[in-house]
Amino acid sequence: MNIESVGVLGVGNIGTEVVTDLVLHGIKVVAFDLTKEILERAKTKVLKNIRFAPLLSKSAPRVSKEDALKHMHFTTNFADLSSCEFIIENVTEDWQVKKVVYEKLDRVMPSEVCFGANTSCISITKIGSVTKRPANVVGIHFMNPVHAQPTVEVIRGYHTSDRTLACLNQLFSQLNKEAIVVEDLPGFVSNRISHLFMNEAAFVLQDNVAPAEKIDAIFKKCFGHKMGPLETADLIGLDTVMHSLDVLYESYHDAKYRCSPLLRKLVHAGNLGRKTGKGFYSYPE
Amino acid sequence: MAETEQKIKEAISRFILDSINLRDLKEDDHLFETGIVNSLFAVQLMTFIEKTFAIEIGSDDLDIENFKSIKATSEFVLKKNGRIAA
Numbered sequence: 001m002n003i004e005s006v007g008v009l010g011v012g013n014i015g016t017e018v019v020t021d022l023v024l025h026g027i028k029v030v031a032f033d034l035t036k037e038i039l040e041r042a043k044t045k046v047l048k049n050i051r052f053a054p055l056l057s058k059s060a061p062r063v064s065k066e067d068a069l070k071h072m073h074f075t076t077n078f079a080d081l082s083s084c085e086f087i088i089e090n091v092t093e094d095w096q097v098k099k100v101v102y103e104k105l106d107r108v109m110p111s112e113v114c115f116g117a118n119t120s121c122i123s124i125t126k127i128g129s130v131t132k133r134p135a136n137v138v139g140i141h142f143m144n145p146v147h148a149q150p151t152v153e154v155i156r157g158y159h160t161s162d163r164t165l166a167c168l169n170q171l172f173s174q175l176n177k178e179a180i181v182v183e184d185l186p187g188f189v190s191n192r193i194s195h196l197f198m199n200e201a202a203f204v205l206q207d208n209v210a211p212a213e214k215i216d217a218i219f220k221k222c223f224g225h226k227m228g229p230l231e232t233a234d235l236i237g238l239d240t241v242m243h244s245l246d247v248l249y250e251s252y253h254d255a256k257y258r259c260s261p262l263l264r265k266l267v268h269a270g271n272l273g274r275k276t277g278k279g280f281y282s283y284p285e
Numbered sequence: 286m287a288e289t290e291q292k293i294k295e296a297i298s299r300f301i302l303d304s305i306n307l308r309d310l311k312e313d314d315h316l317f318e319t320g321i322v323n324s325l326f327a328v329q330l331m332t333f334i335e336k337t338f339a340i341e342i343g344s345d346d347l348d349i350e351n352f353k354s355i356k357a358t359s360e361f362v363l364k365k366n367g368r369i370a371a
Contacts (some may be wrong), residue, residue: 052328060351062344145325213305233327283329284303 007084011042015090020049023071034235039074056148080258084273090118093243116140121187124157134159154179186251212230212280227280230280234273303321312355340365
């Protein structure tokens with residue numbers, strides 16, 4: 001049976017992309033965030049994403065602004081999520097924030113509803129442990145631009161049930177996505193490796209081995225990657241990258257995950273990447 | 286006409302170069318295939334074109350061929366402005 005409504009919790013960078021993908025595929029979305037300003041910004045960005053989606057992917061459905069608006073409800077009222085059949089959570093990569101959110105979700109949502117944690121590094125098993133439904137919690141690691149990426153890393157927590165994976169697969173079939181399911185340890189496969197690249201690239205820049213564009217060019221032109229590590233970090237958001245590195249460091253107590261001082265300095269300076277117009281690169285309006 | 290086209294090319298080129306911190310770009314360089322920019326940049330480019338040249342990009346225009354290079358983008362802008370035949 002098709003999933004008809006999804007609650008999206010947190011509409012920052014990646015949450016906005018998730019809303020875009022759901023609406024493009026005719027799924028109703030209740031999008032929650034803390035302030036009307038954040039929601040308004042997200043709505044504008046979703047509409048722009050939907051409008052230009054065919055440019056990034058020829059097979060992207062064409063959805064009018066009117067239809068898109070009919071499928072989205074932006075709210076600051078947490079209780080509005082309770083009518084949704086599935087939850088995708090995208091809040092800040094901070095355990096204290098996530099913990100509070102999941103405790104609240106567990107109280108508000110009907111017991112059969114599954115939670116997809118869109119986390120970069122935090123253990124899905126740990127997230128499940130603060131709910132009374134650990135079997136219904138699964139990790140979903142979406143990547144940008146969500147609607148143009150056909151494959152998603154999915155993380156099975158210690159208690160994640162086959163029913164929950166089947167439910168997620170149903171949603172993915174509606175989104176034309178394929179899941180690669182991996183087991184649960186902090187950072188999973190993708191970020192445990194990719195954050196080493198991004199962090200070491202920041203160290204290389206800090207040590208004046210090469211400027212940002214040369215570092216990225218080596219990854220693109222020599223390794224054939226679509227994007228270099230520094231532009232990827234700018235796209236994700238330097239604050240998110242820093243938080244993820246801190247989670248990895250805390251989880252493994254391994255020095256290889258210590259965050260580059262340059263990366264931390266840029267975050268403290270408010271240069272968070274594309275979303276603020278400046279990070280390792282500058283992005284004119 | 287040639288002067289207008291040149292100005293459009295310069296504006297597009299400046300925007301792209303500012304965005305990706307490159308020093309030089311030829312008007313025929315394929316922006317996306319060569320990896321000069323990634324597909325996400327396309328949305329930024331669309332927004333820039335609409336704002337700078339006061340045109341509206343319709344759903345039929347959303348073909349990467351229209352924006353694959355500085356030259357192609359410039360021709361698209363001229364066409365939308367009715368300066369060259371469609």
